[in-house]
Amino acid sequence: MTRAAGTRAPASDEASAAAETPGCGDTGFGAYVVEAQAGFLLRRAHQRHAALFQEMMGARALTPTQFTALIKIVECGTVTQNRLGRLAAMDPATIQGVVRRLIARGLVQRDSDPGDRRTHVLRASPAGLELARQAVACATEITTATLAPLAPEERPLFLSLLGKLI
Amino acid sequence: MTRAAGTRAPASDEASAAAETPGCGDTGFGAYVVEAQAGFLLRRAHQRHAALFQEMMGARALTPTQFTALIKIVECGTVTQNRLGRLAAMDPATIQGVVRRLIARGLVQRDSDPGDRRTHVLRASPAGLELARQAVACATEITTATLAPLAPEERPLFLSLLGKLI
């Protein structure tokens, strides 16, 4: 994470220099250091992963959520939109937009369900299936890159702890 | 994380039942399981933290980013907007909106800098300072709640590993 000083990047290394950044002294918050809190670190780690994902996914141009949704659709073969949202951990309002963009790119198709007139059935198109296969290979490298700062033996431990945070 | 089946919640427990959700068989992705990847877990952990934050911050109605920005302003006494963004790990475009909302709530004030006509100097208002003090106490509990699923001895370890992911 060595970045030039004048970048438009979201977080300069200043954000890691917890305690005493010049001009920013202690102001009576006791031992509370924002940069050391779980929430702050989760946000930054998530930011970094998203950046890695975008960079490494490259021309495939899938966002993390689009990728997750597409994979889940392929795994299910056929899903309903809200159920897909639950599988992919997305709000009905959020999954709506994600699916709309996947359909707009021709990666997913949507058929009406004769058994339930409320829903539409989602299914991956051939192009979507092909892209999914390529993306999975790429995503494996993205996971590796995300965990790269950890020693190999720390990685499963970290994932196990992270997984407990539901 | 025991939630009723029909909630509007972003992620039902279905999203944790990795391998074999009924109707969603293996479709040739080999050993790749989305729900076990670092990115997916980071996104969910971040979501959960944000939900805890909103719930526990309650009437104070600060979002995690607003809280971070406010704390950083108080710590610095006086900051420039972009510099604040770097300290709080936010894009210039993002910090702009965060600061605008803090100003709209009267928690932060903005004065022009005679030494540099590009910038404005940010400073916490008395109300902002008071809210910051209350919020820090609350945020400490939020961190505890976030890490609650971990055994006490696992918590510093987890934070240390998470911190390595920059």
Added chain:
DNA sequence: CAGGGATTGTTCGTATACAAATAATTATCC
């Protein structure tokens, strides 16, 4: 001191993320 490069803040467009409200439909229960 002049001119090029860097920095600051803003705006626009896109993509999550979620609460809340809504209409349409299905499921349940008395």
Added chain:
DNA sequence: GGATAATTATTTGTATACGAACAATCCCTG
């Protein structure tokens, strides 16, 4: 079988998050 509850999908509004482009200003170097 009919009222009620639940579910599905959509829409609106708000809040991150970031790339890209921009004008104003500063800084530095020649």
